[in-house]
Amino acid sequence: MPNTKMISYWVNSSDRDYQVMIDLFKKGHYTWSLFIGHLVIEKLLKAVYSKKYIKNPPLIHDLLRLSEKSDVEVDEEQKDILDTITTFNIQARYEDYKLEFYNKCTRDFTQKWISSIKEFRAWPKQNHLNQY
Secondary structure, three states: OOOHHHHHHHHHHHHHHHHHHHHHHHOOOHHHHHHHHHHHHOOOOHHHHHHHHEEEOOOOOOHHHHHHHHOOOOOOHHHHHHHHHHHHHHHHHOOOHHHHHHHHHOHHHHHHHHHHHHHHHHHHHOOOOOOO
């Protein structure tokens, strides 16, 4: 796949997932909303990697590791955000974490993290993907 198509694939897929995240939140599916929120950021970081290295990104889901592999500099606050959002992937996916995560995902908790995902989502688009 040519590089611009690969980058476009990741960005467009992230944009679609962003809308799904919002829709799931509106319907009260908070754990799944945050799970999809993880995918929103993961796909943007994979687009950054694809743009930078002109090849498929690694098959990893840890957002901090993915940002490191993409040579994306993040500050300490962004590292904490990426680490927390990564847990949404694990906690929504694996049975032994689901009930605990479900109980944690109140409307307020989820809304706070959706806001963080929305803010973080703009960062790679503006700083790394503005011209692909």
